[in-house]
Amino acid sequence: MKFFVLQNPKADERTAVTDFLPVDGSRTGEAPRCSACGRFIGMLPLLPPVRVELETWGTNFGDIAFGPSEELLVSARFWKLYQDSDLTGLIDVGSVEVVKLKSHQKPRKAAPRYHCCRVGLSKAAVDDAKSALEREEPATCKECRLGGIIKRIRRVVLEPSSWSGEDNFFSRGLPGTILASEKFEKFCRENQISNCLLIPAEEFSFDHYTRRT
Ligand SMILES: [Zn+2]
Structure with missing residues (x-):
């Protein structure tokens, strides 16, 4: 199984780059705990x-x-296609x-209607x-795999058999990085989903500590 990292294509494709911020005073629930x-x-x-x-940066809405x-x-178009597909992992918020x-x-056009969904946490580790x-402190908990800020990562490899089958998910041990399945990549390609950069997991990397070790 091949995986991808879903990212905001800020530098690569500016025509439909779209961001959002919840307004001040938005309601939130409790943060999940391990x-x-x-x-x-x-x-x-x-x-x-x-x-x-x-906030849009180009002439199209993503x-x-x-x-x-x-x-x-x-977008409403994305959400309808997603719901009509057999993809899983995006949780309906409203x-x-x-x-x-x-x-x-x-x-160039009016804004589409948007739908909010949340990316769920997978069993994938x-x-x-x-x-x-590399983490600032090693992970100590076998369940959540968290252990201090992640300094750098060279690629994303999941533990064999740990993935629970979602097409969009966060993995244990790597918060904030949205992962996606091959099936989701095909869905986006076939439906020309805009503002959607999918980097093969083996090519994804970041280094938050380039000047320090
Ligand atoms: Zn834990």
Whole structure:
């Protein structure tokens, strides 16, 4: 099975780059905790009604808009296609009201209706050694696999047989990196989903400590 990392294509494809921020005072639920060690394993989940400020950088609205936490906004077109497919992993939060639109270029069309969904946590666990993943402190909990800020990662390799089958997911041990299945990549390609960069997991890397070790 091949996996991908879903990213905001900021530098690569600017025509439909779209971001959002929940408005001040948005309702949130409780952050999830690890059932074994009690540590927080996710951010505060956004609750409906979802009201956002939308920001576009090109002349088109993206089918996906990226935000500051674990939610994505997806266009009504995307959401209908996704629901009609057999893809899983995006959890329904609710419809979205755009209260403010900031466009850096004049949009060619009116904004689509957006739907908010959250990326769920999978049983999939990142393999630290095979991913060349370095943490500030080693992971101590076998369940959540968290252990200090991640300094760098050279690729994403999941532990064999740990993936629980979602097409969009966060893996244990690698918070904030949205992973996707081969099936999701095909779905996006065939439906020309915009503002959607899918990097093969073996090519994804980051280094937050380039000047230090
Ligand atoms: Zn834990």
